[in-house]
Amino acid sequence: MTLTLLHTSPVHIPVFDALRDVDHPGLDLRHVVREELLVRAGVEGPAAVTDEVRSLLEDAARDGADAVLCTCSSIGAVAEGLADTVGVPVLRVDRPMAARAVAAGSRITVVATVRSTFGPTVALVEEEAERAGRAVDVRTVFVDGAWERFLAGDRDGYLDLVALALDGIAGADAIVLAQASLTDAADRTGTGIPVLSSPRPGLDAAAAEYARARTA
Structure with missing residues (x-):
């Protein structure tokens, strides 16, 4: 099995x-x-x-x-x-994360380094919010230039750019890392907002x- x-x-x-x-x-x-x-x-x-x-x-x-x-x-x-x-x-992989984000509050920021990830992730958060009977305000943050570093094998540079973007987020109850590759950026940010990842x-x-x- x-x-x-x-x-x-x-x-x-x-x-x-x-x-x-x-x-x-x-x-x-x-x-x-x-x-x-x-x-x-x-x-x-x-x-x-x-x-x-x-x-x-x-x-x-x-x-x-x-x-x-x-x-x-x-x-x-x-x-x-x-x-x-x-x-x-x-x-x-991201459905349990989306459910946790909805439980954390109504203001949710989705962070991604690949734009095609936003549509499915935002839709998933909204679906989980509807399932929970909650209203949510979902915003998105695209980390420009990060994916190029990922493709080049520069993992530290990739995560540092994402962490910098996380540091700049305000007014959110939860931050959703829309890709599994972003997970370790949570350890590099000083934000006090809960940062949720999917793996x-x-x-x-x-x-x-x-x-x-x-x-x-």
């Missing part, structure tokens, strides 16, 4: 392996990386990669996955929406789904 993680960058593999080792030792993770999905989603929109994502999910199910966790916020809604067609639970709560939710499959 396996939990398959669908990534659009290989940098996420050690992050989730480390979380597994601390929080869910013994959990069998299988990583699938398709960087081209994020590139295409950024140019043509997330819906453009629907067929490719469906094929990957079907492959995961055939290979024995009991659940799939999509760690890319840009295509998470696409993956989640295909769950009924592939026969295994499909979770998006740990997302993996927790997927591990719970995996456990249900094991006992079914």
Whole structure:
């Protein structure tokens, strides 16, 4: 029995392996990386990669996955929406984070370094707010120039730019880091606003789904 993680960058593999080792030792993770999905989603929109994502999910199910966790916020809604067609639970990594943001207050700022992430993430926060019966004011902050550093392999420069952007945010009850790659920026900011990231709560939710499959 396996939990398959669908990534659009290989940098996420050690992050989730480390979380597994601390929080869910013994959990069998299988990583699938398709960087081209994020590139295409950024140019043509997330819906453009629907067929490719469906094929990957079907492959995961055939290979024995009991659940799939999509760690890319840009295509998470696409993956989640295909769950009924592939026969295994499909979770998006950022849904638990969005629920926590809504619980924190009505003023939520979403931070991203890839513009294609804003639409799905804002929509998710608003969906969770509706589910909770709360009104939210969602604002966005784009960290200009950061993604170029990420692609160049300058992780410190990337995180420092994001942390600088976090330092400048005011008037928010919660800050949502819209991409898993932003997680460690929370350790570099001096803001007093709660900064929420997706990997740990997302993996927790997927591990719970995996456990249900094991006992079914």
